[in-house]
Amino acid sequence: MFFSCKKILIKASCLIYGTQEEIDNSIKTGLTLPETKIIANPVSYSDFELLCSAEKYADRQNLAKLFNEESLEENLVLTFFSRINYKKGLWDLCLSFLECLKKHNNIKLLIIGLRDDNDLELKIKDEIIPISSNNVVMRSDISGIQAKYLLASSDLFVLPSYQEGFSTAVVEAMSLQVPVLLSRNCNMSFLETLNAGIITDVDAKAISNGIDKFVGLSAVQRKGLADEAFDWITKNASPSTVAFKLDELYNQKVKNYKLT
Template identity: 30%
Template sequence: MRIVHVIRSLNPGHGGPPAVAIRLAAAQAALGHHVSIVSSSDVPRDTITRAAAGVPGLDRLSLILTQGTAGPFDRLLHAGFRSALARALPGASFTHLHGVWDRELIIAADESRSARVPYALTPHGMLDPWSLWGQSRLKALKKSLALRLIFRPMLRRAAFLHALNADEARLMQPLRLGPPVEIIPNGVFREEVDSPPHTPEFAASRPEIGPDGYVLFLSRLHFKKGLDLLVEAFSRIAPARPGISLVIAGPEDGAGRSARDIADRLGLSGRVVFTGPLYGRDKLAALAGAACFCLPSRQEGFSVAIIEAMACRTPVLISDQCHFPEAKDAGAGLIVPCDAEVVASGLEKLLAMPDDQRRAMGERGRDLVLASYVWDRVAERMTRAYELALRPKPEPDRAE
């Protein structure tokens, strides 16, 4: 099968969607499919490939990147992007769009239809109520108008919409978009987590981390990730645990300065460690060495960082808005509402556990991930969804 993935940007600083698009495409390529990714990338190719270093199957992918050497008129018309699609779409079996609010996706949908190539679309959580309406009134109005006037036709013409979990599928239902919804999760590569770094490695490289270890936040530094809630929660447990640090790892996306200000105001500046983004072995070392992983998000589609932490045998504390009840069901972590006081109680509960109890939680989490959330199986399920969408639809019965 020839598969073309389309995403506006593969900038690793944009968080989950670029990482997921590359990993899904690489997993499909590893299964023997011919897979391309078309992106109007806003970062150099080396930045993308360094962040994805070690991803199995990456060398089998065709990365078609259009980067800004054209003039403003050509950029307005997306001439380079259209040219890239013209190279990728002939002979394609299926197109897979990632995201919602990008002009490039409308172009890719239109070009796919012109080439008689069906397409699927993964919103990556962008169509749930918090993403649509849960921010400022102005943003909610803009998205409401954009959905109604510009993006709804693209969504309605998809062969199917791809939800990352049952909650996302349920939360999209009131939009009445029309296409069927396939529920397929994200994953990890077994090869990346089979031999995670030795657990003290990360802390040993960061002398500012306290002697009793650290709580790890690893995600974009964005308001929706609940970083402000986590810093406030940490301030509630910090006095009784002077040897514990809070490590905040991830690219800046608008909330980093605020988190630093909160830490300073609460007298935590020496206890909160900002590392910037971590990739590859550095990321796995941070995950494997943490006392626990915490993500108190206000909204998530499907956080790969959660299952990466679990695959590294690290207990997790996540919000109910992460839509991953499987962590609690497996006995691999705790799920709490988006409330600083409750997050603090959850942190204290995990940190107070005996080491053998936390290790057992970590083992249960790893078992769950390797049984249900690995990329080769995800890629197989997605490819079967493409094949099902390609089957001729039965003709409706007609009255004699």
């Protein structure tokens, strides 16, 4: 599929990417790039105002009910919000979480996922949840605004993917002012430089280290991660910002276009 598109791509006036890492990955394939621009995927117009007002609807109580707890006041809830698939690093995350649970008895893992791999889903139900002491919950029947409510109520969004484009789920989590822990394969390693997220390699030990790092942060430091990520979102992925950048690029290309 890629090679069938290659002839079209090299004829483009400009290729738009979400991050510099995506550009670097294209170059590694041997693709000779025309002009490139980095323009992030925007948070949708319908969700942006709601997402930016997470404090209005973050409901910790509903989150507690999923774990059959009266309160999660002393707990840190890590949320995976993506497809239930090995490619998303979910199995590695589960193993990492169980290891971290031996050291941190205040952490919980919520998996909100679209069914995509029945074998993995059964493996988590059979091998992870029974030994998690009620600290791992997996739900494939929650989506839309209800899922966003729960994500907004979480302490950390985790996506240790093996392969990812510019992830909408990551952008939504950052918009909700929830700190993020991502694999380098999510192509957003720049967040680490900005102190706007925790970036890890894709293996169980590295993910465990990332979780340990987050648990070891103070409440102020965790909020700092979320604030820096939200600042990046407002400057780069708000609907108005992305629309302005696209309009500016389009007008520039039209102005410089020459008939051949």
